[in-house]
Amino acid sequence: NAGVTQTPKFQVLKTGQSMTLQCAQDMNHNSMYWYRQDPGMGLRLIYYSASEGTTDKGEVPNGYNVSRLNKREFSLRLESAAPSQTSVYFCASSGGVSRDEQFFGPGTRLTVL
Amino acid sequence: GESVGLHLPTLSVQEGDNSIINCAYSNSASDYFIWYKQESGKGPQFIIDIRSNMDKRQGQRVTVLLNKTVKHLSLQIAATQPGDSAVYFCAETAGDYKLSFGAGTTVTVRA
Numbered sequence: 001n002a003g004v005t006q007t008p009k010f011q012v013l014k015t016g017q018s019m020t021l022q023c024a025q026d027m028n029h030n031s032m033y034w035y036r037q038d039p040g041m042g043l044r045l046i047y048y049s050a051s052e053g054t055t056d057k058g059e060v061p062n063g064y065n066v067s068r069l070n071k072r073e074f075s076l077r078l079e080s081a082a083p084s085q086t087s088v089y090f091c092a093s094s095g096g097v098s099r100d101e102q103f104f105g106p107g108t109r110l111t112v113l
Numbered sequence: 114g115e116s117v118g119l120h121l122p123t124l125s126v127q128e129g130d131n132s133i134i135n136c137a138y139s140n141s142a143s144d145y146f147i148w149y150k151q152e153s154g155k156g157p158q159f160i161i162d163i164r165s166n167m168d169k170r171q172g173q174r175v176t177v178l179l180n181k182t183v184k185h186l187s188l189q190i191a192a193t194q195p196g197d198s199a200v201y202f203c204a205e206t207a208g209d210y211k212l213s214f215g216a217g218t219t220v221t222v223r224a
Contacts, residue, residue: 106155
């Protein structure tokens with residue numbers, strides 16, 4: 001099992017450009033999450049999907065949209081990137097034997113110029 | 114708002130010594146707590162968890178203690194090794210699928 005995979009690993013955007021971060025999990029988990037991590041800070045929840053077909057805002061949703069494409073895939077879209085969105089983005093999933101334990105992907109390092 | 118936080122941003126420990134990392138939380142409704150380890154350039158990795166109906170849980174070289182009276186939990190690492198150098202985060206949830214993370218403690222192991 002690959003666990004949680006994310007693409008791309010690195011990305012540089014110019015202000016105003018758009019892009020989609022991809023995430024997939026092969027653990028048959030129901031719930032998936034997107035976090036951002038800024039230097040010296042913990043992870044902050046952007047959006048989550050408790051189950052296929054549902055999405056909800058987290059702590060910092062402004063400037064982002066998400067799509068739960070199917071049970072495996074959960075994408076994060078930046079419609080018009082801003083320098084404040086420069087961060088490392090992590091996708092996670094949960095819903096195995098221990099409902100609350102979240103498994104994280106390797107992250108996408110995004111720089112917005 | 115309510116949040117989870119760590120007492121110290123950095124901890125330097127001699128190889129072979131025991132490490133203690135502390136975390137305070139303020140949400141009295143939290144019922145599940147997790148410690149994560151994050152190595153440079155990687156995503157957080159689960160270490161150990163504890164539910165609010167317990168006050169202690171042990172794993173391999175790690176122990177988590179939960180004191181609900183003062184809303185405090187700690188992670189103890191026995192015989193700290195160079196591979197334990199990382200950032201450690203505590204996280205808590207009240208069962209609503211949302212984890213709240215503290216800012217993290219950077220542990221550096223001295224040879």
